[in-house]
Amino acid sequence: MGRTNDSVLREFVLTGLSAHPELQTVFFVLVLCMYLMILLGNGVLISVIICYSHLHTPMYFFLCNLSFLDICYTSSSVPLILDSFLTVRKRVSFSGCMVQMFLSFAMGATECVLLGMMALDRYVAICYPLRYPVIMRKGAYVPMAAGSWVAGIVDSVVQTSLALQLPFCADNVINHFVCEILAILKLACADISINVISMAGSNLIVLVIPLLVISISYIFIVATILRIPSTEGKRKAFSTCSAHLTVVIVFFVTIFFMYAKPKSKSSAGTDNQDIIEALISLLYGVMTPMLNPLIYSLRNKDVKIAVRNMLGRKNFSDGI
Numbered sequence: 001m002g003r004t005n006d007s008v009l010r011e012f013v014l015t016g017l018s019a020h021p022e023l024q025t026v027f028f029v030l031v032l033c034m035y036l037m038i039l040l041g042n043g044v045l046i047s048v049i050i051c052y053s054h055l056h057t058p059m060y061f062f063l064c065n066l067s068f069l070d071i072c073y074t075s076s077s078v079p080l081i082l083d084s085f086l087t088v089r090k091r092v093s094f095s096g097c098m099v100q101m102f103l104s105f106a107m108g109a110t111e112c113v114l115l116g117m118m119a120l121d122r123y124v125a126i127c128y129p130l131r132y133p134v135i136m137r138k139g140a141y142v143p144m145a146a147g148s149w150v151a152g153i154v155d156s157v158v159q160t161s162l163a164l165q166l167p168f169c170a171d172n173v174i175n176h177f178v179c180e181i182l183a184i185l186k187l188a189c190a191d192i193s194i195n196v197i198s199m200a201g202s203n204l205i206v207l208v209i210p211l212l213v214i215s216i217s218y219i220f221i222v223a224t225i226l227r228i229p230s231t232e233g234k235r236k237a238f239s240t241c242s243a244h245l246t247v248v249i250v251f252f253v254t255i256f257f258m259y260a261k262p263k264s265k266s267s268a269g270t271d272n273q274d275i276i277e278a279l280i281s282l283l284y285g286v287m288t289p290m291l292n293p294l295i296y297s298l299r300n301k302d303v304k305i306a307v308r309n310m311l312g313r314k315n316f317s318d319g320i
Contacts, residue, residue, distance in 0.1 A: 042067035049306075069111055098160060102157070104180070109155045110149050113210050126225065151205075166195070172187065
């Protein structure tokens, strides 16, 4: 099937909250503040991990990747979201929409796989502590992180390529803040069964399988922790994976609600359903990356000490 998009449709229109103009200013300020917190929180976390050699371990290497991933993900979509709040109907070129969709989908898929890799790291650390330095050597954890990025990018290439083959006719209005793949597929004036099948396969590979890996890993982790005789030993063991488990719960609950919940078949209330889905997507795209550095900082003693030391040094140098 030849590509016909350039000759039929050259731009999309993002409605955002245009039906609720009284909310646009509030959400603009809210999202802007959250985005700045994402840049600050994840930036500090990356700087701390790089600067302090005792944090150069597999767990913090994965955490550094996660923080960088969150910055990339939000930077691919938040500027467009903020712009949509300032205009009644935001117009985006076809190519620009596809690029933004590709980047957002790639970052989201990569994070799913990366969280699975982080669960495997915690499994080895808790269940095989004496063999951990041998198993999780640099030759193992670097390819694990790189594989997460490759899997997310390849998955996004496939989904974006299939979307590019679809013809888009007169309807170019996206009831969303950004060029989100499910919202775009609704506008295609052709059979999207191949896209649906491909998305199902994508969900299996980058969503269900990592979640199974995480679930099985934590079953063994909990079983191992329960066998530890001392209460203090159990507390220390659980504290090493509690931050990751919290991030996993927040991330997967939101993404499953957005992509796996049943769609309404009736036309009544469609607009309200679309705006609710868009707000959920906004929550997934901004709230989770903002919470990640807070969760790891508040629940990790090493990170808290390193952040205090870095801020203390900065204040000391400023005073001089």
